[in-house]
Amino acid sequence: MSQTTSQAEREDLRASVRSFLATTSGEDQVRRLIGDERGWDESVWRRMADELGLLSLTLPPDHGGDGFGAPELQVVLEEQGRALLPSPYFSTVVLAATALAASGDEAAQATHLPAIGAGTTTATLAVAEADGSWRTDRPATTAVRAGSGWTLSGTKQLVVDGATADVVLVVAGTDAGPGLFAVAGDDPGLTRTPLRTLDPTRRIARLEFADAAAVPVGAPGAAGAVVDRVLDVATAALAAEQVGAARACLEAAVGYARERVQFGRAIGSFQAVKHKCADMFVRVQLADAAATEAAAALAGGEGLPDPGVAAAVAHVVCSEAFMFVAAENIQVHGGIGFTWEHPAHLYFRRAKSSQLLFGGPAAYHERLLARLGV
Amino acid sequence: MPIEMDDFVAEVRSFLDAHAPRRPHGDAEVDWGTGIDRISYFSTDPPDVEAENVAAARAWQRRRYDAGLGWIVGPPEYGGRGLTAVHDMVYDSVEAEYEVPDTGVLSLIGLGMIGPTILAHAQQQIRERYLPAMYAGDVIACQLFSEPAAGSDLAAVSTRAVRDGDAWVIDGQKVWTSIAHHAQIGLALCRTDPDRPKHKGITAFLVDMSAPGVDVRPLRQMSGGAEFNEVFLTDVRVPDEHRIGAVNDGWRVALTTLMNERASVGGEGAGPAGRAVSLPFLTALLKANDRLGDAAARRRLAELYADQAATEYLNHQAVRRLREGGQPGPEASVSKLMYGQNLTRGAHFAAEVVGPRLLADTGEWGTFSWTELLLSTPALRILGGTEEIMKNILAERVLGLPKESGTDATTPFRELRRSGGTA
Numbered sequence: 001m002s003q004t005t006s007q008a009e010r011e012d013l014r015a016s017v018r019s020f021l022a023t024t025s026g027e028d029q030v031r032r033l034i035g036d037e038r039g040w041d042e043s044v045w046r047r048m049a050d051e052l053g054l055l056s057l058t059l060p061p062d063h064g065g066d067g068f069g070a071p072e073l074q075v076v077l078e079e080q081g082r083a084l085l086p087s088p089y090f091s092t093v094v095l096a097a098t099a100l101a102a103s104g105d106e107a108a109q110a111t112h113l114p115a116i117g118a119g120t121t122t123a124t125l126a127v128a129e130a131d132g133s134w135r136t137d138r139p140a141t142t143a144v145r146a147g148s149g150w151t152l153s154g155t156k157q158l159v160v161d162g163a164t165a166d167v168v169l170v171v172a173g174t175d176a177g178p179g180l181f182a183v184a185g186d187d188p189g190l191t192r193t194p195l196r197t198l199d200p201t202r203r204i205a206r207l208e209f210a211d212a213a214a215v216p217v218g219a220p221g222a223a224g225a226v227v228d229r230v231l232d233v234a235t236a237a238l239a240a241e242q243v244g245a246a247r248a249c250l251e252a253a254v255g256y257a258r259e260r261v262q263f264g265r266a267i268g269s270f271q272a273v274k275h276k277c278a279d280m281f282v283r284v285q286l287a288d289a290a291a292t293e294a295a296a297a298l299a300g301g302e303g304l305p306d307p308g309v310a311a312a313v314a315h316v317v318c319s320e321a322f323m324f325v326a327a328e329n330i331q332v333h334g335g336i337g338f339t340w341e342h343p344a345h346l347y348f349r350r351a352k353s354s355q356l357l358f359g360g361p362a363a364y365h366e367r368l369l370a371r372l373g374v
Numbered sequence: 375m376p377i378e379m380d381d382f383v384a385e386v387r388s389f390l391d392a393h394a395p396r397r398p399h400g401d402a403e404v405d406w407g408t409g410i411d412r413i414s415y416f417s418t419d420p421p422d423v424e425a426e427n428v429a430a431a432r433a434w435q436r437r438r439y440d441a442g443l444g445w446i447v448g449p450p451e452y453g454g455r456g457l458t459a460v461h462d463m464v465y466d467s468v469e470a471e472y473e474v475p476d477t478g479v480l481s482l483i484g485l486g487m488i489g490p491t492i493l494a495h496a497q498q499q500i501r502e503r504y505l506p507a508m509y510a511g512d513v514i515a516c517q518l519f520s521e522p523a524a525g526s527d528l529a530a531v532s533t534r535a536v537r538d539g540d541a542w543v544i545d546g547q548k549v550w551t552s553i554a555h556h557a558q559i560g561l562a563l564c565r566t567d568p569d570r571p572k573h574k575g576i577t578a579f580l581v582d583m584s585a586p587g588v589d590v591r592p593l594r595q596m597s598g599g600a601e602f603n604e605v606f607l608t609d610v611r612v613p614d615e616h617r618i619g620a621v622n623d624g625w626r627v628a629l630t631t632l633m634n635e636r637a638s639v640g641g642e643g644a645g646p647a648g649r650a651v652s653l654p655f656l657t658a659l660l661k662a663n664d665r666l667g668d669a670a671a672r673r674r675l676a677e678l679y680a681d682q683a684a685t686e687y688l689n690h691q692a693v694r695r696l697r698e699g700g701q702p703g704p705e706a707s708v709s710k711l712m713y714g715q716n717l718t719r720g721a722h723f724a725a726e727v728v729g730p731r732l733l734a735d736t737g738e739w740g741t742f743s744w745t746e747l748l749l750s751t752p753a754l755r756i757l758g759g760t761e762e763i764m765k766n767i768l769a770e771r772v773l774g775l776p777k778e779s780g781t782d783a784t785t786p787f788r789e790l791r792r793s794g795g796t797a
Contacts, residue, residue: 254773254775257775258776268769268776269775269778271762271766273775274765274766281772285688286712289688293690313683316680366676368679369672372653374666
């Protein structure tokens, strides 16, 4: 059972994350990191660990964590989405740490989680291959026994923060079925290629393994169940990030509609613009409700929907809402919204890349129906 | 007397446990092809069934009233309980877990909107005469507001009231008046000074619906039934004591009424229409039509369910916040917009699955019966404030966008351009 917080405590957490990001992830800093080779700021990462304790917040207490759950993670990710913080938080704390926790592998957890919580190790999870899907049933990447250990070979695509992660968790086929393996980021058998990205605030790499040294994580052949759990937690977490970013777009559009004057009046007094803003508001409120319910359901409690269903609902609703709001924000801004200098396109890029990260509409609609048993 | 929310919930549960069965948990199993083949949004019951429903509503309201739960927010001197709006919403959310008669005929307009208006603006003797009787289920009230030329722009009413000694004489026409055919009283907005700007020349009156000159005629809607009315008022005499609020101050009275018009939080997915577009029912529809493997149909089903679920989550969270002592937010407006959209999308989705069999009643179960819901859906974007007005409210009151500029609020009513009627 995870640690819980009251609404007021979560609002305190939100305020402290927001004020931290206001000074460390303003537009200038985000733009500087877009041109940076690494893509994220190591000193900000350290402070997130040391000053705010964000990296250990949701890790299990047995391994140096504070044991909080999805509702607290939701707050942190909403604020990161709002600020478009370029950071390996999603890959490390959400994808990799959840996979480690779900694997049930105590030794792997003891090896990696304390260092993740302390901010000294970043990690990621490599599932997708050529087609970009997060299916685990037939990976072309394979792991074989080599002496007392294992080696892993194959190519993983679209690995979030893959070029900088200290540890890469990889789904690879074995005789017992798809298993999960840990590979060191600097293993000589691993070639990492950073790729040009649609969203420059979230880095992506191609990882080519050639007999890389690999350590099994969890039971052999059990990667399917681990990735399934990761997808529930990660889509709910992504939903929170999408809500925070979508609300930033709504606020930007409404603020501009209030001050921009054409035809002698604020454009926000025209119903065409007013209704656009109201439509954006409706979608953001729904998305917020979906992300909140998914987080609450994952944490467990009475009168809540099935966590898998709620997470799948949130993934659909928040993906669509953010994409809609990011596009409408540009429309409300008109020409200025289409410039490189205006931040609206950064949100648009994040919106589309988040929507497609785990397979996009075709995958998330089927995932929802599967969760519902239809 | 303040009462802890936990104690209040316990009291409500014990009252409901004593008088009503619990609703079964979760969605009912769908047994496709059996039962009454009817999917309606508006009640289209024959008059005898409708009369029975009204009687059941009155009886249940009387039971609540006798238990001290008939008017939770009302002052005790008029039969109320003296608790907060939050207690009221919590009551609704708990009652939604039980099978009880639908009291909408009493509560939606009369108890929810007219009662608070009488309390806020009527003279003492009018409050004493009507409020306890309304909340005990004896008197049903309707709202004589909309007119053919005053829809979204309600302040443009042109029904006239002219003073005649101790009374007023009312002439004009009201429209879209729900439940007027069951009501004993109606709250009417009338033009009393056409030389003042539109908001400043209106007076409100409580009209006895059985008075001479009140003519209630059913208004047949596009869906075929007649759940609304037109009300013609011809030389209707109303005593001055039935004036609600000051002369020419009727807009303020109307605002009290409208502010009490809140979409019910939670429970909106209930009812035959909500069940028809629910996941189990639509899944059964797809299965019966051999379309469960159709990728396009599956995708639309998932999209629809995701929005329905998110709307439900929004309502649940509003109720949870209220139970924890929070304040109502803008959820009701969002929920109303989504409710209309979800039902509309569901009906069109079902129509597509049924295909050409929707064209004519072939007698096949679960096909032509969708027409009734389909033909009701346009109303959901209009009634209780059109989609456009709801969006204006969200944009102006929640997002703080400026009002549209215009001179209609400062021009004498007589000089305004209007559709149809004259002052």
